[in-house]
Amino acid sequence: MSDWDDRLSRWRDELELFAQLEETPWVPLAQAEQETGVSRSALRAWYRNGEIESRLVDGPNGPQRLVPLDAVVERAARSPRIQRRAEREVSLEAQVMLLRHRVDQLELRLAALEKDK
Structure with missing residues (x-):
């Protein structure tokens, strides 16, 4: 396994651990966009305005913004x-x-x- 594949695998394991510990999946913006149909610009506006939580974690390509998928779904339902x-x-x-x-x-x-x- 290459160094890149190893780093990507560890990053995915960390995402799964976040989901297990908090009982809600934290996903990258791209995945939240894909699963909910909410644009990235809307997601950014929502976390910048404090309407949903977000966190910055080290990803395989550098810092990666994560959002709780459940919160995105709930916020999208109100839009x-x-x-x-x-x-x-x-x-x-x-x-x-x-x-x-x-x-x-x-x-x-x-x-x-x-x-x-």
Whole structure:
């Protein structure tokens, strides 16, 4: 195992230990963004304004900012902008499903018309 892989492995072990000790996972901003859909700029504003906790730890590439994932989820639930975006995404997904269904119906009708010719 290379020195880099060893350092990365130790860093991941530390993150797991934080989660076990505090019963809530502390994750890097990139992971919080990926899992919650909250932008990094919003996450930064939230921890700078004291709306969520954060901590700076040594990471494999230098200092790494961590935030408690549960707190991010709770704060995101109180954000009207994030809720509207989530509703739009659900709405868009529902529209796509409806359109797929309509296309399936049209394909069946077309097949029936071609069969009758």
